[in-house]
Amino acid sequence: MTEHWIRCGVLVTGTGEPLRRDAVVHVVDGVIAGVHTAAELPKDAGPGRLVDHSTATVVPGFVDAHVHLLFTCDLDHERTRAGVENSTPAALALIGARSATECLLGGVTTVRDCGDIDYVTLEIRDAVNAGRVPGPRILAAGPPITTTGGHLHWCGNAADSVDEIRKATRRLCTRGVDVIKVMASGGNMTRGSNKLQPQFQTHEMRVVVEEAHRLGRRVAAHALNTESIRRAVAAGVDTLEHCIWVDEKGAPDLDLDLVDEMARLPVSATLTMAGIARVLLPDADPADAVELGAAHAMSATGNLYDDFAFARTMRTAGVHMSVASDAGVRFTPFREFGRSVECTMEALGLSYSEAIAMSTLRSAESLGLAGQIGSIEVGKAADLVVLDGLANEATRRIAPIRQVWRDGAVVIDGGRVAVLEVTS
Ligand SMILES: [Zn+2]
Secondary structure, eight states, X not given: OOEEEEEEEEEOOSSSSXXXXXXXXXXXXXXXXXXXXXXXXXXXXXXXXXXXXXXXXXXXXXXXXEEOTTOOOOSSHHHHHHHHHTSOHHHHHHHHHHHHHHHHHTTEEEEEEOOOSTTHHHHHHHHHHTTSSOOOEEXXXXXXXXXXXXXXXXXXXXXOSHHHHHHHHHHHHHHTOSEEEEESBOOXXXXXXXXXXXXXXXXXXXXXXXXXXXXXXXXXXXXXXXXHHHHHHHHTOSEEEEEXXXXXXXXXXXXXXXXXXXXXSSOEEEEEOOHHHHTTSTTOTTOOHHHHHHHHHHOSSSSHHHHTHHHHHHHHHTOEEEEEOOBTBTTOOGGGHHHHHHHHHHXXXXXXXXXXXXXXXXXXXXXXXXXXSSSSOTTSBOOEEEEESOOOTTOXXXXXXXXXXXXXXXXXXXXXXXXXXXXX
């Protein structure tokens, strides 16, 4: 039996409850066995078993439900696209393995990859599971289902009729994906796709949902404009990616009736706080001119709080939501996930513990993994991030990462990757 008593100056459980002072997390064989007060620390929990983080804040491992491990955070979408299209699967595997390590450096212990090429992320997932490369728990979607010429069509999974869509979904499941990604609307990364229009009919996406659910997979729908959100919800998808509610001209177009309907459904919206949001943070100084220009070109109002008015309305209405990064796209390094959490505090006006919950337990719930990960509660995997200093509810920044634990083992220590234990 491997056992640790981790003393936490501040503990944030990830459930959204207020943070606690002087707590102790008891970890047995990689699983959280108890959460106690410091007074309950056993006398014999001495060196070897006691880990003293009494000057630090301990939060759950972050769950980033929207990343692209094969994308290289370039300065523009065309470069990223060219990088992916022109690389061999072997080269992409190395890029993805590096991204997986970067996730851990950013405190991210679980990711959902929302679109790859050649199923490379499945290999990375399996290599991480086998202990061959360091990385987070990976849920991989493989190549997303899109239309011919549609968003991310260059990932190689276009389907244009009900039969093709059914076959594409079954093929993805046969290849072993964990989740299905469908492009309900066009997107920013694919020139020639129209992000202001839907790509599929409701009945077409319903086929994806039926087949995916029959085969035990959830469906994530990339949906930017309101009509694509409407159709994806009607089709019964599990998560709505981005979900920014714009009309066919790009103007804000929040449908309050649909928001109310979403609040009654199990569907979850994944807000993506990517680099173009991070650069709008008040302390993003000196911001790179290219990044800043791109951010302001995309921003409706020029500031995060006003840009995310729709999200605050959704939250007030009771829509299930989580926060992700879209890491891998332009200006969005994997190791800076904390900046996305800071964007969440800023954009949604949340307290520290509420913002942590949006990026841990809420994300785990949207992935169907809340029974195993996402919070510091008894029975969950011991995925922990140790942050410098003692946070309080008014803290607006995610402090530098001191340590990262995954399944009860230290995987990052002082900014370095811990030695791998190859398990198979
Ligand atoms: Zn994405």
